[in-house]
Amino acid sequence: MRAAEVMSTDVLTVKPETAATDAWELMRRKRIHHLVVMTDSTVVGILSDRDAGGRSGGELRARSSVTDLMTASAVTVDASVPIRKMANLMRGRTIGCLPVVDGKKLVGIVTVSDLLEVLGGGADRPSKPRRRPPLHTRVPHRKDKRRGGYGVW
Numbered sequence: 001m002r003a004a005e006v007m008s009t010d011v012l013t014v015k016p017e018t019a020a021t022d023a024w025e026l027m028r029r030k031r032i033h034h035l036v037v038m039t040d041s042t043v044v045g046i047l048s049d050r051d052a053g054g055r056s057g058g059e060l061r062a063r064s065s066v067t068d069l070m071t072a073s074a075v076t077v078d079a080s081v082p083i084r085k086m087a088n089l090m091r092g093r094t095i096g097c098l099p100v101v102d103g104k105k106l107v108g109i110v111t112v113s114d115l116l117e118v119l120g121g122g123a124d125r126p127s128k129p130r131r132r133p134p135l136h137t138r139v140p141h142r143k144d145k146r147r148g149g150y151g152v153w
Contacts, residue, residue, distance in 0.1 A: 003086060004079035006118050007100045007108030013038045014047065020061040020069050024052045034097040036106060037070045043099050043106055045070035076101045079108070087115055 013036045014023050023035055027049055037045035047070040053060040060069070076099045077086060086098055090112060100108040 001083045001118065002079065003077055003081045003083070003098075003100050003108070003110055006083060006114045007079070007110045008114060009108045011036055011099070011106060011109045013106070014066055015039065016044060016065070016067040016070070018066045020047075020052055020064040020066055021058075023047055023066050024049075024057075024061050027052070034109065034111065035066075036074075036099050036109065037066055038106065041106070042104050043074050043076055043101060045072045046074045046095075046097065046099070047071075048096060071095075074099060077110070078102070083110075083115060083118060086110055090115070 012026065012030060012032060014026070016037055016039060027033065027035060033049045035047045036043055037047055045066075047066050051069045051071060053069075075089060075093060075095060077089070079100050079102060089098060090096065097109055097111040099106055100110060
């Protein structure tokens with residue numbers, strides 16, 4: 001499975017000069033955790049809800065712009081990248097999303113939630129019932145001293 005198959009294509013973007021409070025309000029209204037920061041058609045960073053201070057970061061956001069809070073070194077991937085590589089990138093760099101680009105053009109975003117949805121997709125299907133292995137009991141044979149043969153006492 002590739003990035004193009006799991007990515008969300010309705011990506012919300014902001015400009016670097018946007019007020020951090022406006023960006024936070026957009027994330028809160030749309031119930032998302034990441035905004036892609038773009039200048040013209042180039043990805044220049046990512047603003048996450050953690051970057052913006054979370055729910056208690058109102059004071060931080062009040063005196064900041066997106067440029068001040070964003071992660072400037074955004075890791076991007078091509079649409080043909082396998083999900084295993086994306087998962088390893090996210091885990092290794094402790095990031096929550098990867099913008100998907102075609103050249104320099106933003107075409108989507110893959111988040112941890114997208115990967116978990118793919119991984120958990122099998123939970124909707126009923127699993128095969130497990131067969132219990134047949135019970136086999138081995139009884140050691142003891143020599144019957146009275147008869148001169150083998151038997152169970």
